[in-house]
Amino acid sequence: MSIPLILTSLLTTSAVLAFPNVRRAPQVYDACINANDIALTFDDGPYIYLRSISDQFTAAGAKATFYMNGNNWDCIYNADRISDVKYAYAAGHMIGSHTWSHADLTTLSTAQIQDGMFRMEEAFSRILGIKPAFMRPPFGSYNDNIQSIAAARGQSLALWDWDTGDADGNTTAQSEALYNDVISAKVKNALILEHETEETTANTLVPFAIKLFQGKGYNVIPTFGRYYFSLTIPLARDDGPMPRCQPLPGHRSCTATNRVLDVRWNTRSWRSLRRLHRMRNRHTRLLEYDHFRPD
Template identity: 40%
Template sequence: MEVRWDSGFNVVTRCTVPGTAALTFDDGPFQYTNEVVAMLKAANAIGTFFYNGKNFGCIYDKDSVDRAWLVYNSGHQIASHTWSHADLTTLSQDQINDEMYKVENALTKILGISPAFIRPPYGKYNDLVLQVASSRQQTVVTWDFDSQDSAGASADAGKNLYSQLIEKHPDTILTLNHETSDGSVRQVLPFAIQKLQAAGYRLVSVAECVGKPAYINVGPPQARDGSWTC
């Protein structure tokens, strides 16, 4: 379902293609990226990675660039999570635009892509945020299942939440996970993948689960230069 607000902007809150589940990972690139990609590959699953520019590290750092390329070349979706993970509802229009532009610009330089989806930090947005996102041709995405890893939930608690979700067997699932949590990556994720696939869900990107393109534009990446700084 897409929720259409009175302001006329769309917010994706759940997948719309029956039988799909979207595993999403916020706050990267991070040191556990390679492990996440390996698990998804082993399960023939596709994930979606919502990237910051400067949060846990700088997206222009060599390690971050290498991780972003691994994700992209492995067929996963990359989307925006803003530059610095600020609460967009506290910012002016120019500040919101800057938070969106800077990470999009980085992804264009590094990978040659312009993401069509953005997840606002903390899932918080208002009409101004939606207006700016729309002007940038982006769709705002939230979730309908939170693994609670960012709130400090233990791995066992995360597994229990996934078990409870799958027992209800909704038509579709749009998850929130963080690749910055070792417990989430190393314990909850393999459990979730196995349980979701056993329940018959296809693990696909957010773009596929709502039937929209992942990127506004795809072109050649740029060579590293002096502008690649945070």
């Protein structure tokens, strides 16, 4: 399956993405580059508002960026969430990693960081047949070790330069004021943080922001250009059932304590995944890295 490439707001290097197994300096993006580009980005999903947000962008001829977790507000392997992720992907929106459980990576060991990133990559491999080229660290928290780990896995870090505060208790009016501040500041571009999990964001902020920015002549587009390493096909469905997440005790905001995650594996599915990551084709080469096998 070929991935359409969309000309978007941040510069990437074609050679790097064509050969992701080549180690490179870790990169961190916290702003757009091109004039008149606005990237509206949504963290912490997939959740029940994903389709609605996707449809609103599509109807406006715009594109969104979604940084997803594996087991945060919901489990990415739940049937509805699988369907929603595929839906947003098919609509041409950018999908990136937000790690598996939304843990603050700076508090974890190297093995734990690798494991959380790998589980998210495995989910995207199974569901979409892709490996994301970008990871947004939870809370925007990272250090040199995290940058190096991400770079070794072929991923850059994606941050933001404007925050709506929609998951931190801001009212709708306060978040809308942030969008108006972007306009008032007469910025040439903006990389804005929202959260897919907030009902007011999906139902009020999204239509407000799209209308406002498009009305001022901005392009509302994904954060990056080439944003996947294509695996060509999703992981074969005949190697056992999808992994399952530990049941969630309830929804939370991104500032709450992280929950323990649990994915059950069987030997057959693990071996199949290892085979998948050894695949090569003439279009792309996959990054090889140490795997941290779940307990």
